[in-house]
Amino acid sequence: MRIGELSERTGTPRRLLRYYEEQGLIAADRCPNGYRDYDERFVDRILQIRGLLDAGLPTRIIKQILPCLDKPRIIHFSDATPEMIATLEHERDRMTERIGCLVRNRDAIAEYLETVLSNDRARAAAARQASAGASAGASEG
Amino acid sequence: MRIGELSERTGTPRRLLRYYEEQGLIAADRCPNGYRDYDERFVDRILQIRGLLDAGLPTRIIKQILPCLDKPRIIHFSDATPEMIATLEHERDRMTERIGCLVRNRDAIAEYLETVLSNDRARAAAARQASAGASAGASEG
DNA sequence: TCGAACCATCACATTGATGTGAAGGTCAAG
DNA sequence: CTTGACCTTCACATCAATGTGATGGTTCGA
Known part of the structure; x- marks a missing residue:
């Protein structure tokens, strides 16, 4: 292509x-x-x-x-120099750090969203409740 | 400070x-x-x-x-506009994608290193074996 | 009171990943 | 054979994160 x-x-x-x-x-x-x-x-x-x-x-x-x-990683055995190995180990560790950081922050965002959205749901339920109460003739003032 | x-x-x-x-x-x-x-x-x-x-x-x-x-995320209930919620959901998903990408590639690196290093260990063992054989008087041409 | 070691702002340079466009070659379809 | 939609290389522009240095104020100890 x-x-x-x-x-x-x-x-x-x-x-x-x-x-x-x-x-x-x-x-x-x-x-x-x-x-x-x-x-x-x-x-x-x-x-x-x-x-x-x-x-x-x-x-x-x-x-x-x-x-x-x-x-097929058979070919790459010979050209694995010690420096290359060190680089790979270092990058692997850096990626692990990045993953940890992303997971922590993503989970915090998810938790925040969960809290906010459940709060919205509660408010919506309360609104339904209130409107049902109002249609039944009651009002809270 | x-x-x-x-x-x-x-x-x-x-x-x-x-x-x-x-x-x-x-x-x-x-x-x-x-x-x-x-x-x-x-x-x-x-x-x-x-x-x-x-x-x-x-x-x-x-x-x-x-x-x-x-x-204390109590304060942020009111200023959670729908656009903000959408942004957060989007970023959460993007972070999840990033995490997936990083995990896949890190694991591939780790597996590669594992393969290469175990290969090294095997070679080292073989070398020890050969040197022991040599000191016993044998040699393979 | 002077110098060293902080701090401030401002401004210009660089680097890596991109956007954009010019000037021109290739190729299939009308 | 020309037009349009591809492709090529080259070059300059941009944007975000960062480096670096100039110029000057504050604080503290000798």
Whole structure:
């Protein structure tokens, strides 16, 4: 598929697909005429990249961890230098921290929403109650 | 405490503490001489802000969700407009997505590391084995 | 009273992820 | 053969978060 289709299917501006390639995150084939040529797997790959970018990882780091995430990981045994291992361990820990932070704050938001919404429900119930009482002739003043 | 101490205790440049204030994320008291004056609670607050920034949330959003995260949330019932509720629900969902993405990729990294490291252990064991065999006089060509 | 170590504001620079548009090549359809 | 919808590269603009430095006020101890 060409860049336009990949762009549509991933909701990613062409500009950024070229940018990700420039940053070494993806490597597209080229048609004889110079057009970029992507296969199906790029769809998930782009989505993964965008998710990680959105989660705060810079392209530099994404570039490093992406190769380790392919299914047949047999190939990558030899090129696992000690520095690479250290980087991966560090990023893994950083991601765990991020996850903890996001979970804490998301749960706090969820709890807040739960409180506010249940409060709304109670108020709505009270309003129904009051209107029922009013239609029965009573009023509280 | 003044800005220097808060900076040290949170590992955050003074420049950024002022920036966060400018963005409305925090509101510091002022001493008579104009110096910013922070109390203990700012330490956690700054750490929370930095965590969220690191997790990809922009200051604009952090500013919106922070007030909902304070412990005595009784005050915030009235100012919970429908738009605010919608924003919070949206951000909660976005955070859940981010969490999912981070968890998936972190686990993949962890699994990769596990594989590589266990491979290393096996190789080390094999090396020990070989050296023991060599010291016993045998060799495999 | 002087200097060091704080603090203040202001302003300009940088970096990474993006937006946008120009200038031009390719290709299928009319 | 031209038009339109793709594609290419290149370049400059923007935005948010951050770095850095200038200029000057406050406080405190020698």
